[in-house]
Amino acid sequence: QIDQLVDSLLPGFCKGKRVSSHWHTSHVSAQSFFENKYGYLDMFSTLRSSCLYRQHSRTLKSICSDLQCWPVFIQSRGFKTLKSRTRRLQSTSERLAETQHIAPSFVKVIRHYFVVEEAKQELQEVVEFLKNPQKFTVLGGKLPKGILLVGPPGTGKTLLARAVAGEADVPFYYASGSEFDEMFVGVGASRIRNLFREAKANAPCVIFIDELDSVGGKRIESPMHPYSRQTINQLLAEMDGFKPNEGVIIIGATNFPEALDNALIRPGRFDMQVTVPRPDVKGRTEILKWYLNKIKFDQSVDPEIIARGTVGFSGAELENLVNQAALKAAVDGKEMVTMKELEFSKDKILMGPERRSVEIDNKNKTITAYHESGHAIIAYYTKDAMPINKATIMPRGPTLGHVSLLPENDRWNETRAQLLAQMDVSMGGRVAEELIFGTDHITTGASSDFDNATKIAKRMVTKFGMSEKLGVMTYSDTGKLSPETQSAIEQEIRILLRVIILMKHKGL
Numbered sequence: 001q002i003d004q005l006v007d008s009l010l011p012g013f014c015k016g017k018r019v020s021s022h023w024h025t026s027h028v029s030a031q032s033f034f035e036n037k038y039g040y041l042d043m044f045s046t047l048r049s050s051c052l053y054r055q056h057s058r059t060l061k062s063i064c065s066d067l068q069c070w071p072v073f074i075q076s077r078g079f080k081t082l083k084s085r086t087r088r089l090q091s092t093s094e095r096l097a098e099t100q101h102i103a104p105s106f107v108k109v110i111r112h113y114f115v116v117e118e119a120k121q122e123l124q125e126v127v128e129f130l131k132n133p134q135k136f137t138v139l140g141g142k143l144p145k146g147i148l149l150v151g152p153p154g155t156g157k158t159l160l161a162r163a164v165a166g167e168a169d170v171p172f173y174y175a176s177g178s179e180f181d182e183m184f185v186g187v188g189a190s191r192i193r194n195l196f197r198e199a200k201a202n203a204p205c206v207i208f209i210d211e212l213d214s215v216g217g218k219r220i221e222s223p224m225h226p227y228s229r230q231t232i233n234q235l236l237a238e239m240d241g242f243k244p245n246e247g248v249i250i251i252g253a254t255n256f257p258e259a260l261d262n263a264l265i266r267p268g269r270f271d272m273q274v275t276v277p278r279p280d281v282k283g284r285t286e287i288l289k290w291y292l293n294k295i296k297f298d299q300s301v302d303p304e305i306i307a308r309g310t311v312g313f314s315g316a317e318l319e320n321l322v323n324q325a326a327l328k329a330a331v332d333g334k335e336m337v338t339m340k341e342l343e344f345s346k347d348k349i350l351m352g353p354e355r356r357s358v359e360i361d362n363k364n365k366t367i368t369a370y371h372e373s374g375h376a377i378i379a380y381y382t383k384d385a386m387p388i389n390k391a392t393i394m395p396r397g398p399t400l401g402h403v404s405l406l407p408e409n410d411r412w413n414e415t416r417a418q419l420l421a422q423m424d425v426s427m428g429g430r431v432a433e434e435l436i437f438g439t440d441h442i443t444t445g446a447s448s449d450f451d452n453a454t455k456i457a458k459r460m461v462t463k464f465g466m467s468e469k470l471g472v473m474t475y476s477d478t479g480k481l482s483p484e485t486q487s488a489i490e491q492e493i494r495i496l497l498r499v500i501i502l503m504k505h506k507g508l
Helices: 002-009 030-038 041-052 060-067 117-131 157-168 187-201 229-240 281-292 303-308 315-331 339-351 362-381 416-437 444-462 483-507
Strands: 100-102 146-150 172-176 205-210 248-254 272-275 388-392 402-405
Touching: 117 146, 117 157, 117 248, 117 272, 146 157, 157 172, 157 205, 157 248, 172 187, 187 205, 187 229, 187 248, 281 303, 281 315, 303 339, 315 339, 339 402, 362 388, 362 402, 362 416, 362 444, 416 444, 416 483, 444 483
Parallel strands: 146 248, 146 272, 172 205, 205 248
Antiparallel strands: 100 172, 388 402
16 A cells, blocks of 8 residues: 555656656656756655655655655646645635735834825824724724725835735735736636635735726726626625625725726725825935935935935835935945935936947037036026026937926926026027027027927917917817917917017027
């Protein structure tokens, strides 16, 4: 019986036995396969003398103890090593989605994350519920079932979800929306059921589904995917179906809330929608301080200056900026990061890497220098223009030079004077070329400046109601307007641009 057991479990290793062709599915022998891939040579020599050569003096219990150290073989296209005992008897349709159970003790709490305070306050209420649910139910209120985190990429939605579970000290299950569906029908719905079954067994807990729009998109009639609605239907039933779902909070994150199915985002499923926007200048400063403390940096570094020049950056982009600065300092052989490396990484992200290999003759360098000087002079003397940060004629991306302006704070609204000042600065380069080299020697370098000034003037006329002739009426699609109205709009734009050019000529 012992011989039969060894033969059935290890058909290719026993002495004197011819290997059945039924097992010839790998291109290498089993022994060389494990010696080359896993380094099991020593273990094989031990087992070869003890187990495989059938020493009848050994007991069944002794042989079974040796067999527990072996990988498990399954017949496939070659041998597969199964590392998890719980998955040996589960088929593909029965497996859970690739959820990660994260221990709360390794997760930072909400106060460690520098995101908008309103979002943190909303999620703090969820933490209070998980810690003390009786505080809310004693008044007759129902516990929230789902929280939808909405915001651009990199703003910290996933980190906030982990912070909720970490501060509440409850189990946290993470899954991506694209992990549920596969090529087999019914796999997605089955994985949804298994996920919620495991979560309910460990309630109270948090289920976090990232990229929710992948699994919760709007249902449409499609002959190409007739069974694609099964997964979202199962998700709807688990969140608010016939059976109660007490103690399990679902947190979803998406960049496209408009793509979600209306039945999914209704109250009773996702009761709360928390917007996680990009940080303001204060938030960017705190985020930069947080990441700078993780590297060696000079004490003269001012994070606020970098924060003022990174309007619209998310937390992930700011982390990348600091990392790029650290890499630059390491390449240059410096012992710490300075403002020079931070400014370099900021310019690299905004405008592209430096093109030092480009050969530019002295004539074009001179033209570029005067052109950028015109921008800088206008920005310096114009009342409502933003302060100058720096000017350079180092080629970056498609440009030969650049004048960087540094706003004092985030501009939530812009006045008419500020918009005109932006147009002034854009026209300064062409005006400088005309005054220095003459109208016959102006260059094409001002094309992007004209494009920027024209866009500002067009928005002032068609969207902002800043035209005296057309008034406060907005024009969203100028292609569908009458010829008379289109002509009036173009005339107002020309007037704004002509006035700007004349004023800059006079100023210089």
